[in-house]
Amino acid sequence: MARNAGRAGWDVIGHTRTPASRERARAQGIEVVDDLAQAVRGADVLVTVLPDAPDVSAVLLEDGALDLLDRGALVIDASTVAPAASQAIHEACAARGLTGLDAPVSGGEAGAVDGVLSFMVGGEQEAFDRARPLLESMGTTIERVGPAGAGQTVKAANQLLVAGHLQLLSEALVLLERAGVDPGPAVRVLGGGLAGSTVMQRKASNMLAHDYRPGFRLDLHRKDLRIVSDTAQQDGLSLPLTAAVTQLVNALVARGVGGLDHSALHALTRQLNGARDDA
Template identity: 50%
Template sequence: MSTIAFIGLGIMGSPMAVHLAKAGHQVIGYNRSPERTAALVHAGGTAAESIAQAVADADVIAVMVPDSPDVQSVLAGEHGVFDHAKPGALIIDFSSIRPDVTTELATQATERGFRLLDAPVSGGEAGAINAALSIMVGGSAEDFAAAKPILDVVGKTIVHVGPSGSGQTVKAANQLIVAGNIELLAEAIVFLEAYGVDTTAAVEVLGGGLAGSAVLNQKAQKMLDRSFDPGFRIELHHKDLGIVTAAAREAGVVTPLGAVVAQLMASARANGDGGLDHSALFRGVERLSGRKPE
């Protein structure tokens, strides 16, 4: 069993930290909003008042925060992980950030005597709660092997995809696919409703054919119910699609459908839906179709 500092106890981070505590690890959690540590403490973990306090005795440091600047601040900022962790500590960054930022942070970590893996996850809140996340890991094979027992506690599909930054690149591709699927599902349901079709029956039969997908299974009912409590917020997916479009341009790769869905995600955010689940792209289709979202 390891001593694990877990920084970032939001929608995803909290259940992940709870799983690690219940598995017998000593988990010390830190979150900018202290009340977010309650679930971890209830599961047997402890709460820290600062990053420095959380990482002081940690063998493993897990990070799950929203964006590239947040990870840079947590790791390399004043009073951050690099200034206070034990030499040799293994840092697992579960956040979804820019691949180039990850690569630079990995270089800094090595220079400071740490080991850093980028390990972004897919599966949303349900995957975190059910310990069924897909985890795409970048970094050295040796560090991946060391982290694998930790990753096994919170994930189901765990794959080492290459050197530092590779996990973030694969996650960007994942977010491109997911966004496209959500948008097309939303368009299909608005289309079906316009013709008065039994949408529950339609979704059932569509799910049994080639149109079936994890997105359909997890998001169709939310659209039918107009229930968009966040499992993964539009504002975060907007951020991820910004990563995709920037990285694609740098690589000279054209993503025409990705560019369209990135604009639709930006529109949803601009219309006040940023705090809703990304299935609320449905509301954007309704707006474009001349219907007022419920």
């Protein structure tokens, strides 16, 4: 994301929380500093992309990133956190004369690399209009979906859809395999019909190769599904299929393979049906 913003002409200074990730960023030509204050002080826009709400709070509040910005600066949190946590970030920004947006992304590692992410944005229209040119350097689908926290609610819906698609694709592949059908042509024809999806386009070949190297880790998807479950519970909703796929993701993480890609739901589905050669 930082690389694509830089290529689009934005003056980007990056900071990450580990030396190893800073070196990876430098290797991609990104200007990276070792100190958070160096990256944040004087910035017109601060973009954060972190694993969970405690990480966002640690960087913005405990480490003082918000206090290093000048009044009027724009804070875009592209992390995936609970809507209530995102609303608290908006309030912390407003208390300091800053403008906040929640702008979680979808598209995975491939979408970030190719600059084709989807941004689902919560916040005021004026702030969204300011942010849009920057977001367009990193993504192709940019939508304001409502007020503060709305972006996170839409991201929760996105994550339950992705998990459901992954599990149903896993089950379809197992069905094909057990029936002795060549899955390559089958996936191509399914992908060209109503059953086709971006999940199928990006994940089917990896599943067929039993390649579960992480693009989006299971442990992060488990966190996202917890957000879905908590939000549903608060609103008194019954989401039975969401509950089922959440338990399957939980089972994989409990096995100690949370670092694998979420497409490893395929491995679990194969194992449930007698296979013994997967992760």
